[in-house]
Amino acid sequence: MQWFAEQFEANRPHLRAVAYRMLGSLTEADDALQEAWIRTNRSDSRTISNIGGWLTTLVGRVCVDMLRARQSRRESLIGTWLPEPVVSTDGKLDPEQSSLLADSVGLALLVVLESLEPAERLAFVLHDMFAVPFDEIAPIVDRTPEATRQLASRARRRVRGTTTNSNADLPTQRRVVAAFLAASRAGEFEDLINLLDPDVAFRVDTGSRTWLAPALLTGATEVARHASAHGPRFATLCQPALVNGAAGIIARTRSGVVAVVGFTVIDERISEIDLLLDADKLAGLTISE
Structure with a gap:
């Protein structure tokens, strides 16, 4: 034994x-x-x-x-299922996180x-x-x-046959995500269109709870319309983070983390956005800070 x-x-x-x-x-x-x-x-x-x-x-x-x-x-399950992410806000992964995410295990792959x-x-x-x-x-x-x-x-x-990892380096990912967050905060529809891949997919995991969010949006126009309408309020809660080793964001209120967002950046455009709102998954997150 x-x-x-x-x-x-x-x-x-x-x-x-x-x-x-x-x-x-x-x-x-x-x-x-x-x-x-x-x-x-x-x-x-x-x-x-x-x-x-x-x-x-x-x-x-x-x-x-x-x-x-x-x-x-x-x-x-009401919306789309998303994996439980590995999140860091200090810009680097600790050894345990690095072990978990070897071979670029991003949210999109999961x-x-x-x-x-x-x-x-x-x-x-x-x-x-x-x-x-x-x-x-x-x-x-x-x-x-x-x-x-x-x-x-x-x-x-x-x-x-599916895009599962960003092909941009991390500084480029961060720049693109920061620009997306700024355009969302300002409600700039055209800027959002320019940052999104024409076939972008936006997935939302709300768990078993009802939420005023779509389970899935596809196409730059639909995603930009949603981000420009809902982004100004949401973006004020956000800060940069590493989400499964890639550039992402987390949203906080006084009660704690209320959302985690992962991005896949291909050729300097966002091809996938994964928004986790499932309160049960968020409650179980350990965030390296």
């Missing part, structure tokens, strides 16, 4: 990174690690030759179970991963992000290694 505890703690940063990519939630990732730890109590260490790989697949199995259970609860079936997501995350062989993944999803390879291939095509 002591050996399991030592190995689990040594592998915890890696396991938490696996669970975050699988679940898109730090809260649920910690729950997954707790469940995985409980399951180690029912295991025989003498049968394990590679403890790191064994723990990785164990956490993957727990996450698949959680994803399947979560799908059945989605009926209560949104795409959420569109995959649990088995596809597992095959892609474990193989493509953590180099776990297909013959080790296959038993988790009750497939052959070849069928598991096909799951990962389908997931890979979905990910590659």
